[in-house]
Amino acid sequence: MTLIDKIRGLLASIKFAIVIFALISLTAIIGTVLEQRAEPARNIQILSRLFGESLAPIIYRVFEKLGFMDMYHSWWFITLLILLSANIIICSLDRLPRIWKMVREPIRPLATERFEMAVIKRELLLRGKPDRVKDSVAGAINGIGFSYVESKEDKGYQFYSQKGNYTRLGVYITHTSIIFILIGALVGISFGFKGFLNLPEGRSYSIAFLHSAPLTQSEEQERDRIVNVLEASWGNTSKASEILGIKEKSLKEKLRVYGIQPLGFSIRCDDFDVEFYEGSDMPKKYRSWLTVIEDGKEVLKKAIEVNDPLKYKGITFYQSSYGMMSHAHGWFILRITSHSGVSEIKRLNLGDRFTIHGTDLEGTIKDFSPALSFDHQGRPFTFTNMMNNPAVFIDFNEGGKKKYSGWILKRYPITGKLPESHVVEFIDLWGTQYTGLQVRKDPGVWIVYLGCITIAIGLYMAFFMSHKKLWVRIVEEKDSTRVYMGATSNKNRSAFERKIDKLIFLIRKRREGGD
Amino acid sequence: MDSSFLFGISTMSYILAMIIYITYLAFRKTQIGIAATTVTVIGFVSQTMAILMRWKEFYDVSEMGIIRSAPLTNLYESMVFFVWCLILGYLILEFRYKNRSFGAFVTPVAGLALAFIDISGMSKEIHPLIPALQSNWLLAHVTMSFIAYAAFALSFSTGLMYLILKTEKRNQAAYIFWTFTLGIFVTLLLIMGIDFLTFKVAVRPEEFIKNYMLKASFLNSSTAVKVLSWISMIVIIFITWRFGSVLKTVIEKFNISAETLDEITYKSIAVGFPVFTLGGLIFGAIWADQAWGSYWSWDPKETWSLITWFVYAFYLHSRMIRGWRGKRVAIVAVIGFLTVIFTYLGVNLLLSGLHAYGGIE
Ligand code: HEM
Numbered sequence: 090m091t092l093i094d095k096i097r098g099l100l101a102s103i104k105f106a107i108v109i110f111a112l113i114s115l116t117a118i119i120g121t122v123l124e125q126r127a128e129p130a131r132n133i134q135i136l137s138r139l140f141g142e143s144l145a146p147i148i149y150r151v152f153e154k155l156g157f158m159d160m161y162h163s164w165w166f167i168t169l170l171i172l173l174s175a176n177i178i179i180c181s182l183d184r185l186p187r188i189w190k191m192v193r194e195p196i197r198p199l200a201t202e203r204f205e206m207a208v209i210k211r212e213l214l215l216r217g218k219p220d221r222v223k224d225s226v227a228g229a230i231n232g233i234g235f236s237y238v239e240s241k242e243d244k245g246y247q248f249y250s251q252k253g254n255y256t257r258l259g260v261y262i263t264h265t266s267i268i269f270i271l272i273g274a275l276v277g278i279s280f281g282f283k284g285f286l287n288l289p290e291g292r293s294y295s296i297a298f299l300h301s302a303p304l305t306q307s308e309e310q311e312r313d314r315i316v317n318v319l320e321a322s323w324g325n326t327s328k329a330s331e332i333l334g335i336k337e338k339s340l341k342e343k344l345r346v347y348g349i350q351p352l353g354f355s356i357r358c359d360d361f362d363v364e365f366y367e368g369s370d371m372p373k374k375y376r377s378w379l380t381v382i383e384d385g386k387e388v389l390k391k392a393i394e395v396n397d398p399l400k401y402k403g404i405t406f407y408q409s410s411y412g413m414m415s416h417a418h419g420w421f422i423l424r425i426t427s428h429s430g431v432s433e434i435k436r437l438n439l440g441d442r443f444t445i446h447g448t449d450l451e452g453t454i455k456d457f458s459p460a461l462s463f464d465h466q467g468r469p470f471t472f473t474n475m476m477n478n479p480a481v482f483i484d485f486n487e488g489g490k491k492k493y494s495g496w497i498l499k500r501y502p503i504t505g506k507l508p509e510s511h512v513v514e515f516i517d518l519w520g521t522q523y524t525g526l527q528v529r530k531d532p533g534v535w536i537v538y539l540g541c542i543t544i545a546i547g548l549y550m551a552f553f554m555s556h557k558k559l560w561v562r563i564v565e566e567k568d569s570t571r572v573y574m575g576a577t578s579n580k581n582r583s584a585f586e587r588k589i590d591k592l593i594f595l596i597r598k599r600r601e602g603g604d
Numbered sequence: 605m606d607s608s609f610l611f612g613i614s615t616m617s618y619i620l621a622m623i624i625y626i627t628y629l630a631f632r633k634t635q636i637g638i639a640a641t642t643v644t645v646i647g648f649v650s651q652t653m654a655i656l657m658r659w660k661e662f663y664d665v666s667e668m669g670i671i672r673s674a675p676l677t678n679l680y681e682s683m684v685f686f687v688w689c690l691i692l693g694y695l696i697l698e699f700r701y702k703n704r705s706f707g708a709f710v711t712p713v714a715g716l717a718l719a720f721i722d723i724s725g726m727s728k729e730i731h732p733l734i735p736a737l738q739s740n741w742l743l744a745h746v747t748m749s750f751i752a753y754a755a756f757a758l759s760f761s762t763g764l765m766y767l768i769l770k771t772e773k774r775n776q777a778a779y780i781f782w783t784f785t786l787g788i789f790v791t792l793l794l795i796m797g798i799d800f801l802t803f804k805v806a807v808r809p810e811e812f813i814k815n816y817m818l819k820a821s822f823l824n825s826s827t828a829v830k831v832l833s834w835i836s837m838i839v840i841i842f843i844t845w846r847f848g849s850v851l852k853t854v855i856e857k858f859n860i861s862a863e864t865l866d867e868i869t870y871k872s873i874a875v876g877f878p879v880f881t882l883g884g885l886i887f888g889a890i891w892a893d894q895a896w897g898s899y900w901s902w903d904p905k906e907t908w909s910l911i912t913w914f915v916y917a918f919y920l921h922s923r924m925i926r927g928w929r930g931k932r933v934a935i936v937a938v939i940g941f942l943t944v945i946f947t948y949l950g951v952n953l954l955l956s957g958l959h960a961y962g963g964i965e
Contacts (some may be wrong), residue, residue: 103921110918114911121904121951161902274900283898366732374735395735396894407897408735527897537899541886548878 100172100179109173116169120160123152132158174271177264188257191556196251198240199560199575207560207575209586213593215570215600219245219563222570222600226563229595233588235559245564252557257579259550262543269540276533283531284350286406289414289523293357293382295324297528301348312347315340323385324351352404352528354383359390361411361524362517363476365500370477375411377524403530410525413459413474419521421454421481424514434516445511449487452513456482459518461496469496476522480504481515555580559589572596607661610654611684615718617647618691622715625707629854637704641695644711648691655688662730668738676746677733679952683721685747687714689754697758697868705858709761716793720949723799741891748883753944755876756916759869760941763934766865768851770931778931783848785938787841794840795821795833866930869937870923877916884909908947915940 099105122139123132129149136152137145156163204210215222223246230237230248237250284297296319304312315333322328330340344351359378366373374394381389381401391399398407423443426432431446442453460473461480472478484494485507497505497515505513555578562573574592578585624640655675663673675681694710697703764782771779798821821833888909893899900906919936922928 103925106921107918107925110914110921114914117907117911120902121907125902369732371732372735373732396739398894398897405897407895409896529897534893534899538890541889545878545882545886548881552874552878 097179100176101183103180106173106176106180109169109176113166113169113173116157116160116166119152119157123157123160125161126159129153129158170271174268177267181261181264185261188261192254192257194254196238196249196558198242198247198249199562201562204560204562204573204575207577208582209574209576209578209589211572211574211589211593213572213596214566215572215596216568217570217600218568219565219570222563222572225599226561226572226596228599229592230559230561232595233592235557237559237561242562242564245562245570247563248561250559252559253554254556256550256554257556259547259552259554262547263551264547266540266544266547269543270537273533273536273538273540276536277531278533281529281531281533282350284348284528285409286356286526286528287412287523288356288358288377288526290358290361290419290520293320293355293380295320295352295355297350297352297526299348299350301346304347308347311343312349315343315347316349319349319351323355324353326351350528353402354381354388356381356406356526358524360517360519361522363411365477375408375524377408377526379406403532405529405531407527407529408524409527412523412525413476414521414523419518421457422516422519423481424512424516426512426514428510436519445513448509448511450492450507450509450511451486453484453486454481455484455494457518458482458496461498476518479515479518481518483513552580555585557585557588607654607657610650610657611718614647614651614654615715615722617643617650618687618711618714618718621647621707622711625704625711628704629708629857632857640704640707641698644691644695644707648688648695651684651688651691655684658730665730666732668733671740672733672738672743674743674747676743676750677737678731680721682746682750683717686750686753686757687717689751690714690717690757693754693758693872701860701864701868703858703860705855705860706758706761706765709765710758712793713757713761716789716796719793719796723796736895739891739895741887741894745883745887745891748879748887752876752880752884753948755872755879756941756944759872759876759937762865762868762872763937763941765855765860766862766869766934767931767938768848768855769862769865770934772849772852774845774848778935779848780845781935782938783845784841785942786848787844788837790844791837791840866934869934873916873919873937873940877913877920880913880916885913904951905947908943908951912940912943912947915943 123135132152133145133149136148140148152158156165160166199207215225227237227239227248230250235250235252237248240247240249282297282299284299286294286297288294296316315329318332319326319329322332326340326344327337330337333340335343343349357380359380361377362375363372364374364376365371376392376394378392379390379399380387381399389399389401393399393406393408395408398405400406418438420436420438421441423435423437424432425435425443425445427446427448429447433446435443437443437454439454439457442451444451458469458471458478458480459475460471460477461469462472462478463469478498478500480496480498482494482496485492493508495504497513499515499517502512502514505515507513557578558576560575564571564573574589576585576589621640621643624636624643628636628640658675658681659673662675662677663670666673676685690710691714694706697706764786767778767782771782773779821836822830824830824833888906889899892901892906915936919933919940922936923933
């Protein structure tokens with residue numbers, strides 16, 4: 090036996106598969122205890138909880154050398170996955186010819202003495218000669234969903250039939266699907282990317298950021314400069330490299346180091362909004378209105394929310410988080426409806442004034458709070474710096490004289506009803522929030538999904554369907570006919586047995602109806 | 605009558621049913637058996653009603669339509685659903701195989717799970733869903749995972765019974781394995797009972813302590829109690845090991861052959877495995893893909909699901925190796941369910957204690 094034969098034999102054995110299952114499981118357990126791709130201090134802390142302060146650093150160093158701090162990308166974990174794939178492929182190829190034969194083999198009549206040995210067997214006696222019984226039997230076989238072949242024997246007939254022979258392939262479909270899923274994942278890792286983008290309201294970007302190694306301050310400055318130049322040239326790298334005065338190739342290398350991923354088009358956030366459950370600070374929905382811009386033209390608009398991303402040219406934008414920009418300057422959007430019913434939308438800054446249509450009533454925006462609440466003495470305060478309950482404070486004057494003033498809350502439009510039944514609604518503070526987007530390109534995902542569909546089909550075939558064979562012999566006996574049945578099934582025998590009992594019932598019924 | 609009252613009835617019914625089933629095992633009187641089944645059915649019916657009521661309550665607050673309001677949104681509700689599936693599966697089995705003997709093994713799991721809910725301090729409140737959880741994929745994922753978990757729990761019971769039947773010598777590895785596992789289970793059951801009594805009944809816990817699991821024993825502030833707990837556990841394991849043969853005689857009276865047990869173990873895994881693959885892994889991945897933009901990210905929960913999947917794949921394949929029939933395979937089935945428990949609870953309870961993210965909410 091050569092070495093190659095030995096390796097082949099090893100890779101074809103289920104025992105080896107079990108070793109691999111065990112190794113992947115055991116190493117993965119360690120991988121869930123240690124935090125992956127985390128700061129060293131965190132894992133040292135975890136280890137010191139488990140093994141004590143003094144041992145932790147040593148154990149840490151050992152595990153780090155072995156690659157456990159980023160184990161799912163380590164060479165040995167990937168080797169295990171490759172071995173699993175090779176194991177599945179070779180093991181399946183080894184057995185496939187035999188199974189294929191079983192699937193393709195047409196069913197043949199069963200020898201008389203073999204009926205005795207069938208796993209499921211039945212016998213019954215019917216009145217009448219075989220020639221008269223025959224049609225009832227054949228009809229009943231069709232009646233339980235089997236199509237049959239018929240052959241003449243010296244004292245009667247034999248019907249034989251099989252069903253579900255292809256279900257024997259279920260296991261192989263399952264195994265192939267696993268390979269598919271792994272290939273899909275590999276394609277995704279090799280040709281895709283996973284990044285993020287915090288996109289302020291009103292801004293557009295033509296890049297996404299990938300997770301990169303920590304940068305020094307000067308590197309960060311260089312990165313920001315590159316980002317700005319790239320944005321100014323609409324993501325065009327050759328133009329950007331001209332402006333920066335470096336070769337396009339070295340620009341691309343810098344993009345790689347700094348984790349900057351050009352998208353090939355621009356994405357703009359037109360608006361962002363959070364909806365809350367009534368009377369609570371629990372977000373119900375967050376939405377971003379995005380526009381895709383390519384070559385200066387708007388090509389796609391979509392409002393995305395969690396669980397409903399935007400997809401363009403293979404790149405998908407997922408709503409994942411949101412936040413406030415610290416030094417941003419925003420616009421208050423107010424809808425002002427006078428009591429006569431005239432409605433206007435105004436964009437205003439802090440300190441701006443507006444008049445209500447057809448009156449002398451003049452409002453001034455005095456103050457803003459992103460999350461207004463009142464303490465027990467009724468004094469207003471801001472409970473978080475996120476826009477949980479945005480409110481504007483407006484002073485109203487008439488003819489230069491102060492009339493009244495108060496807070497108008499975005500979430501509670503009732504607060505904008507003025508005594509003269511004019512209505513001032515606080516629609517939005519636009520331009521101060523950013524939407525946090527996950528940006529992903531994964532050309533392998535459809536292969537993974539295809540594998541998921543086929544694995545479901547394969548498992549269904551393997552566990553819920555079976556290969557069934559059925560033989561029925563009818564033999565003349567004086568004035569009557571004896572019916573012998575033999576049947577086998579590679580799975581779910583009891584279900585098949587019930588089917589055979591139904592067959593007998595159908596035969597009897599047909600005979601009674603017949604004569 | 606509200607849902608928590610009905611849940612209370614079902615919890616008590618299952619615990620009572622457990623006692624009656626065990627009595628039934630000892631005396632094997634048909635009347636006792638019928639009583640056990642009746643109590644289980646009462647528990648099941650009131651649990652079903654409670655789930656439906658909670659569904660309605662959630663529907664009223666969630667503003668999300670009837671399907672999305674299914675009460676499967678947090679650890680508490682999923683646990684209740686798991687127990688419901690388990691009892692349903694058991695009742696079907698009792699009816700089909702005309703055999704009540706498993707009851708004594710299934711109702712403790714149900715009782716354990718429900719008692720666990722109470723003492724772990726997990727929130728029972730109805731909360732509206734944050735955006736990431738508003739997904740039909742997630743709903744399908746949770747539902748199917750728990751159907752699979754219930755099937756696995758069944759295979760755990762029958763696998764354990766198989767081991768009890770098939771081992772005799774106290775130095776046999778399989779014997780040591782099952783007595784050890786059972787010993788730990790019994791210890792946990794007892795200790796949770798003690799938690800329940802000391803905190804829930806003797807003092808009002810909600811005021812000063814949220815999670816009192818194991819606080820009366822292994823996690824007690826006094827070292828003496830801690831040491832005593834460990835000693836008790838060792839004693840219980842020792843007793844199980846020393847007198848395990850008693851259980852064997854009991855199960856021998858079941859009129860259920862080891863082969864049938866092996867068959868049921870296989871069949872429940874053969875149902876659980878595809879359902880878990882589709883619902884637990886694939887639907888979970890699709891949901892993660894839609895919500896976070898990544899179908900697989902090796903987080904501890906995902907990784908432990910994968911480990912569980914491997915253990916059951918291990919089970920299915922090990923049956924094909926000659927000489928691996930029987931005991932060794934049954935051990936794999938038992939280990940499989942232990943990984944299920946860890947995937948479901950251990951990741952939240954233990955790993956989250958190590959890591960920074962939250963525990964049971
Ligand atoms: C995670 C990976 C795998 C999964 C999910 C998987 C799944 C399955 C399933 C569901 C069955 C049918 C079991 C039954 O009917 O009870 C099966 C059978 C089998 N598997 Fe796998 N398998 C995997 C990996 C492997 C590997 C690595 C090998 C390589 C040796 C292998 C070899 C076999 C063989 C030989 C059979 C029996 C086929 C037959 O009955 O004709 N499997 N597998």
